[in-house]
Amino acid sequence: xxxxxxxxxxxxxxxxxxxxxxxxxxxxxxxxxxxxxxxxxxxxxxxxxxxxxxxxxxxxxxxxxxxxxxxxxxxxxxxxxxxxxxxxxxxxxxxxxxxxxxxxxxxxxxxxxxxxxxxxxxxxxxxxxxxxxxxxxxxxxxxxxxxxxxxxxxxxxxxxxxxxxxxxxxxxxxxxxxxxxxxxxxxxxxxxxxxxxxxxxxxxxxxxxxxxxxxxxxxxxxxxxxxxxxxxxxxxxxxxxxxxxxxxxxxxxxxxxxxxxxxxxxxxxxxxxxxxxxxxxxxxxxxxxxxxxxxxxxxxxxxxxxxxxxxxxxxxxxxxxxxxxxxxxxxxxxxxxxxxxxxxxxxxxxxxxxxxxxxxxxxxxxxxxxxxxxxxxxxxxxxxxxxxxxxxxxxxxxxxxxxx
Amino acid sequence: xxxxxxxxxxxxxxxxxxxxxxxxxxxxxxxxxxxxxxxxxxxxxxxxxxxxxxxxxxxxxxxxxxxxxxxxxxxxxxxxxxxxxxxxxxxxxxxxxxxxxxxx
Numbered sequence: 001x002x003x004x005x006x007x008x009x010x011x012x013x014x015x016x017x018x019x020x021x022x023x024x025x026x027x028x029x030x031x032x033x034x035x036x037x038x039x040x041x042x043x044x045x046x047x048x049x050x051x052x053x054x055x056x057x058x059x060x061x062x063x064x065x066x067x068x069x070x071x072x073x074x075x076x077x078x079x080x081x082x083x084x085x086x087x088x089x090x091x092x093x094x095x096x097x098x099x100x101x102x103x104x105x106x107x108x109x110x111x112x113x114x115x116x117x118x119x120x121x122x123x124x125x126x127x128x129x130x131x132x133x134x135x136x137x138x139x140x141x142x143x144x145x146x147x148x149x150x151x152x153x154x155x156x157x158x159x160x161x162x163x164x165x166x167x168x169x170x171x172x173x174x175x176x177x178x179x180x181x182x183x184x185x186x187x188x189x190x191x192x193x194x195x196x197x198x199x200x201x202x203x204x205x206x207x208x209x210x211x212x213x214x215x216x217x218x219x220x221x222x223x224x225x226x227x228x229x230x231x232x233x234x235x236x237x238x239x240x241x242x243x244x245x246x247x248x249x250x251x252x253x254x255x256x257x258x259x260x261x262x263x264x265x266x267x268x269x270x271x272x273x274x275x276x277x278x279x280x281x282x283x284x285x286x287x288x289x290x291x292x293x294x295x296x297x298x299x300x301x302x303x304x305x306x307x308x309x310x311x312x313x314x315x316x317x318x319x320x321x322x323x324x325x326x327x328x329x330x331x332x333x334x335x336x337x338x339x340x341x342x343x344x345x346x347x348x349x350x351x352x353x354x355x356x357x358x359x360x361x362x363x364x365x366x367x368x369x370x371x372x373x374x375x376x377x378x379x380x381x382x383x384x385x386x387x388x389x390x391x392x393x394x395x396x397x398x399x400x401x402x403x404x
Numbered sequence: 405x406x407x408x409x410x411x412x413x414x415x416x417x418x419x420x421x422x423x424x425x426x427x428x429x430x431x432x433x434x435x436x437x438x439x440x441x442x443x444x445x446x447x448x449x450x451x452x453x454x455x456x457x458x459x460x461x462x463x464x465x466x467x468x469x470x471x472x473x474x475x476x477x478x479x480x481x482x483x484x485x486x487x488x489x490x491x492x493x494x495x496x497x498x499x500x501x502x503x504x505x506x507x508x
Contacts, residue, residue, distance in 0.1 A: 006407030014416040021420055021443050025427035030435065037439050040420075044446050051413070051457040056449075056470050063474045068442065068481045075435055075485050078492065258430040259501075265430035273422025280414040285459065287410055292461040299464040300471070308468045315475040322479040326486030 010050060016043035028257055030076045034069060041065050055297045363388050413454035420447035434491070434498045438484045445477045 020039040027033050041064045048057035141148055258265075304312050362385035364370040364378035375385055420443060427440025449470050456466030488498050495502060 003406045010408045010412065014412075014419075017416065017446075018419045018423060021423040021427075021446075024443070025423065025431060025436070025440060030433065033436060033439065037442065040443065040446070044450060047413070047416070047450060048453055050407075051453050052461075053453050053457065053467060053470075056453060056467055059471060059474055060449075063478055064442070064446075067478055071481060071485050072435065072439060075488065078489065257432060257436065259432055262430040265426045268429060269422035269424075269426030271422075272425050273418045276418035276421060277415050280411055280418060285410050287458050288461055290461055292457070296464065296467065300467045303464050303468050304471070307465075308472075311468075311472055312475075315472050315479075318479045319475060319482075322482040326482050329486045329490050 006050065010047070013043045013046045013050065016040070017047065025258070030257070031073070033257075034072045034076055037072070038065055038069050041069065052292050053296065055300055361388050362386065410454055410458035413458075414451055417447045417451040417454065420444075420450065432499050432501060434488050434500050434503070435485075437500065438481060438488070442477060442481065445473060449473055 017040050020036045020043065024033045024036040024040065027036060041060060045057040045060040045065075048054070048060060361371050361373065362375050363372075364381065364383055364385055366383060367378055367380050370378050370380060370385070372385070375387070377384055424440050424442075424444035424447060427443060428437055431437050431440060452466050452470050452473070456463070460466065491503065492498050
């Protein structure tokens with residue numbers, strides 16, 4: 001084969017092999033990771049063909065791509081896979097820099113405190129309407145201007161129309177609890193509005209603390225982001241308005257595919273690859289100039305059947321053992337039929353008992369003072385008792401007969 | 405000009421190995437760790453095939469060895485996936501951080 005063509009194919013296939021493998025560990029979705037791994041496998045099969053190992057290329061495609069990868073994708077389907085289009089949309093809207101543009105790793109630092117504590121403080125704090133830096137626990141007068149201090153409630157009610165409007169907009173941001181996949185578009189839309197709002201508040205409205213709405217959290221988060229507390233560089237830009245730092249942290253943890261040590265792991269991988277490359281280049285390999293002489297497929301088949309029979313049979317036995325172990329391990333313990341039926345019957349019986357004892361009282365139509373829990377006959381006149389509601393006033397017909 | 409020799413293939417193999425190491429060290433999900441191990445195995449296979457092609461092209465033992473590696477990798481993946489499925493059913497997660505109590 002012409003050398004230039006061979007080099008071109010080699011470089012292209014190598015790029016696919018290495019970069020799709022790197023994409024596998026950097027993506028946010030396990031499904032995408034499986035697809036990237038498949039691309040890496042297929043390109044590696046191409047490299048095998050380039051190395052005159054056609055049989056191995058076929059085996060690579062059949063075993064790795066056809067077998068293992070289907071298993072991986074099935075596994076991803078079974079598990080809950082954080083990722084997909086929603087994540088990409090969120091990342092696009094958050095303008096995440098650096099490695100964060102590809103991957104979502106665990107936030108560094110300790111989780112921020114629960115949001116209850118700062119909220120309490122904001123509510124109970126008394127502040128001067130003119131000097132927001134004056135804050136104290138009880139009511140009184142401002143030491144600077146002598147004005148009466150206002151509580152957070154008073155400040156909230158004295159808001160201007162404009163701010164009310166903006167806080168209504170802030171309230172429209174969905175809470176992280178209902179952050180389902182179908183909310184992706186609405187959320188990204190709301191996030192855009194919210195960004196502008198937070199900036200406006202932090203620039204121009206330092207004088208008045210916002211009331212206890214989601215805008216409150218946004219303000220707090222803005223401040224904490226500027227302080228750099230508990231937020232590293234990647235996290236800072238990922239602060240979503242409308243979420244407390246705690247919720248933001250929790251969302252980051254839920255979405256993360258890799259640990260916070262991802263940069264170190266990447267550095268270590270690059271270092272090991274460089275070390276190996278240096279060793280490879282420095283070593284004088286005894287390179288043979290001849291090519292493969294025989295037909296590879298028949299030669300490998302002969303070897304497998306003669307010299308490596310035991311090894312291959314052992315591998316096949318290991319496959320069987322692995323599959324059998326997988327089936328045994330994966331066998332699910334579920335309640336058997338009769339037990340389940342018993343359980344249901346018991347539940348029904350309990351429900352019926354409760355209805356009888358609490359919901360229904362039987363009384364005589366002629367003697368309303370006769371009341372008892374079981375149906376029967378009136379001890380005074382012998383008439384059969386009828387059912388009434390436990391606390392109801394009007395006696396009603398016994399519906400037990402209709403049910404039975 | 406001849407095509408790429410032994411060293412370029414080995415360098416690609418080294419790069420692939422580094423990617424796999426980074427994946428094994430950084431991933432949270434045990435399934436992703438398994439997939440990264442597959443990448444490391446692929447790097448080993450590529451190195452083996454390159455050595456066969458450029459050092460001992462008339463001895464096909466290396467190819468048989470690669471076939472056995474593929475087989476072992478498939479077994480490892482099957483057993484690992486079964487374990488992960490079991491862990492996922494019992495605990496609802498396959499994060500390796502959540503499995504710390506296995507050592508007790």
